[in-house]
Amino acid sequence: MGVHIAALSVDAPEQSEHMAKTMGIGFPLISDADKAVITAWDLLNPFEQQGIAKPAAFVIGKNRQVLFRALETVTRRVAVDEVKDFLAGAQADRTQAPRLSRVIPSLANWVHMARNLVAAGNRVNWMHAIFYPFVFLKLQWRRLAGLWKKRR
């Protein structure tokens, strides 16, 4: 398909190089070790390790215009097919920032995480799952406080 692919994380270049070799990854791995880009793009998850990227996918066109984006929930990643469908001409329908119901883990999320826990030990994103709703509430609180100020 007519797109370049690149992936970004806070891993050092050496770590990513190791991953690329062991997993046979053929596209560029970008190292945002200082977290400058994930901070500027508001994709910093501060609750895990010393801060890592929140999973997300963008399709970026000429002049750096955002054509598609998918912001991920606690346990879910964008389906490869959704990105493919978009590139094949479908609507970029995953444009909304997560709604409350998608931010607070559902029963299905917890079941999914429990399964991951059994399968992969403590790799699962449980800290994020617990704390992310509070971040969301804090943001909503700030928004309401801002509106209140405006009215007065």
Next chain:
Amino acid sequence: MSRVPEIGNQAPDFTLPLAGGGSFTLSARVSEKPLLLIFYRGHW
């Protein structure tokens, strides 16, 4: 409020090092065809 780049808006440019050496500049990479840019949690 979220500062995540929205559809139709311009994403902030950046230049960062690449695994295996060299550097990556967003504006240079999107000049000929679109780029699928994936943010991931990192290797465990």
